[in-house]
Amino acid sequence: MSAIPHLPALRKGRPYESLDKVQVKDHKTGEVCAEVSQVNAGIVRKDLGKISEARKALKKFTVAQLIEITAKAGESFLNGTLPLGDKGHTQSPEEYIATLSRTSGLPHIMVKRNMAKIHYAMTHMSVILNGLSRGLDMSVIDRGFGEQSGCPVAYFPTTHSLGLVMPSNSPAVNSLWLPSIALKIPVVIKPGREEPWTPFRLIQAFIAAGAPPEAFGFYPTDHEGSGEVVKLCGRNLVFGDVNIAKMYENNPRVQVHGPGWSKIIIGADKIENWREYLDVIVGSISDNGGRSCINASAVIVPKYGKEIADAIAQRLGPVEPLPADDENARLSGFANPKMADYIDAAIDNDLKIPGAEDATAKYRNGPRKVEFQGGIYLRPTIIRCDSWEHPLASREFLCPYASVVEVPQNEVLSKIGYSLIVTAITQDEAFINDLLECGDIDRLNIGPISTMKISWDQPHEGNMFEFLYKRRSIDCA
Incomplete structure (x- = not known):
């Protein structure tokens, strides 16, 4: 044999x-x-x-x-x-x-x-x-x-x-x-x-x-x-x-x-309690190494965008590669290092366009792309964007990545485009009705539910x- x-x-x-x-x-x-x-x-x-x-x-x-x-x-x-x-x-x-x-x-x-x-x-x-x-x-x-x-x-x-x-x-x-x-x-x-x-x-x-x-x-x-x-x-x-x-x-x-372009939207009626939803947000972005189309790639809020981006960055920025058999490992290596090179360069190039900031940079204490035990990894990246029009607001990458963007609630559904999954944290009945009518959303979660949660019978x-x-x-x- x-x-x-x-x-x-x-x-x-x-x-x-x-x-x-x-x-x-x-x-x-x-x-x-x-x-x-x-x-x-x-x-x-x-x-x-x-x-x-x-x-x-x-x-x-x-x-x-x-x-x-x-x-x-x-x-x-x-x-x-x-x-x-x-x-x-x-x-x-x-x-x-x-x-x-x-x-x-x-x-x-x-x-x-x-x-x-x-x-x-x-x-x-x-x-x-x-x-x-x-x-x-x-x-x-x-x-x-x-x-x-x-x-x-x-x-x-x-x-x-x-x-x-x-x-x-x-x-x-x-x-x-x-x-x-x-x-x-x-x-x-x-x-x-x-x-x-x-x-x-x-x-x-x-x-x-x-x-x-x-x-x-x-x-x-x-x-x-x-x-x-x-x-x-x-x-x-x-x-x-x-x-x-x-x-x-x-x-x-x-x-x-x-690409799923899955998103988390916090309604105006719930935004004052945004800290209560950090676990759901962080898990939606980073579970499964951020590799899934159902990972959230954007967090859309009516205000407090800078504070929310910083809070997510504090949780994800320090995450670094661990040995493959470590039960606490949260990052995946790249079988094709050229893909990691491309993603890293694409983010850096778009950061040169005014209106976006890498909120994780100060918590990362090093570069985004790192080598660990012979493998290539991309550490989590949270980008705060001034508007949805910035290129990094609607990007999706094969790693834990998300933008945080302030958009007025009455403009959200007309701007965000297709979404495989939207988790809408709101109890505003009028907003929920608008979400239910939106043809650009494939799966809708109403309430603080991870975008990673799948119902197999749907x-x-x-x-x-x-x-x-x-x-x-x-x-x-």
């Missing part, structure tokens, strides 16, 4: 070793953690031409059976020792945590929290599907038609496969595709370069739990191959930056998970059930 694991491509669940391989390395030492077979666009095209076979394999099960399999797989994912590649290696939960940390930069404690989120989703799939389908009896999906609240209903799949172009920044994003298996839609996964571990481990857990191997495609590939996944799958989840979001913004076959950047199934009219004689 080779000392270095080899992760093959999985073509309808069957391992495929390619002559073309890439190495996944420790982000600090450069040590090779695994070799991963790469496939070209031609293989993707060939396999997706026969994807209906994978769909047939899942249709042999009822939704209820697949929910049970998903729950069993969740336990294996969290606690089991599972195959790692095709050369006889296995991976315990502890090995998964350590390896993922080494290649992605996430400290162990954050990997554990992401594992717990995935486990919860897998073991509560019936609750999730009930919420997303608004209480539909899942036997309707098995039969194709039935009744709901006394009315005839029929649903048909919008696709024979769900394509996934995954990122490397946060393992928990894999929870978004999990309902697909229970809904009998095969997945075609293009993993993130530094994070093949989570989707591969999930696939192995599903297969061990009794899911048909044919339902899983695992295709490490290049840009052209990723394009073929999106082109040939009837539905897709794509993760990326603003440019990726613009590329697919008018494509109904693609759900883009890009839509997140789209409803997965409605993405994969469409209702049709039906009548039977």
Whole structure:
């Protein structure tokens, strides 16, 4: 058995070793953690031409059976020792945590929290599907038609496969595709370069739990191959930056998970009590190392902006890198140091524009970008902006970053643009009604609720059930 694991491509669940391989390395030492077979666009095209076979394999099960399999797989994912590649290696939960940390930069404690989120989703799939389908009896999906609240209903799949172009920044994003298996839609996964571990481990857990191997495609590939996944799958989840979001913004076959621009808004009726909400604000900005689209990247207040920015900076400014296995670690390293260079330079360049101040600088006692034990880190950055028009007011970065901006309450919703999540700390009924009417907010929290809190049985950047199934009219004689 080779000392270095080899992760093959999985073509309808069957391992495929390619002559073309890439190495996944420790982000600090450069040590090779695994070799991963790469496939070209031609293989993707060939396999997706026969994807209906994978769909047939899942249709042999009822939704209820697949929910049970998903729950069993969740336990294996969290606690089991599972195959790692095709050369006889296995991976315990502890090995998964350590390896993922080494290649992605996430400290162990954050990997554990992401594992717990995935486990919860897998073991509560019936609750999730009930919420997303608004209480539909899942036997309707098995039969194709039935009744709901006394009315005839029929649903048909919008696709024979769900394509996934995954990122490397946060393992928990894999929870978004999990309902697909229970809904009998095969997945075609293009993993993130530094994070093949989570989707591969999930696939192995599903297969061990009794899911048909044919339902899983695992295709490490290049840009052209990723394009073929999106082109040939009837539905897709794509993760990326603003440019990726613009590329697919008018494509109904693609759900883009890009920047969230999530925000905390304190209403005029609650601003005098702003100190009471510091824990919620700080956690929303910094939990999960600030890497998530649901991290708050702006705090919008009617007054006291300077004082609030300073208070947040006092809490986050001193935060520094710690060893990956330290339970108190709050920062993630960068697997790609060039990304850290870019972010650091972008913030500094925009600070040259009058009207913004780095409130964390005086509490940081050093530069924003630091090296620690061979890894590159960005320390938290809180920017106080004089107006929403300043470029740094509406930026989002892959680290604990947020602006603090004073905006009159009656102007907030007309200025802030799209927000994946808004936490509005207010009891002003008129303002709450305006928030409820606002079409630019994807998820709304009313009260001091962290932007990081997710309700799995409610839509997140789209409803997965409605993405994969469409209702049709039906009548039977």
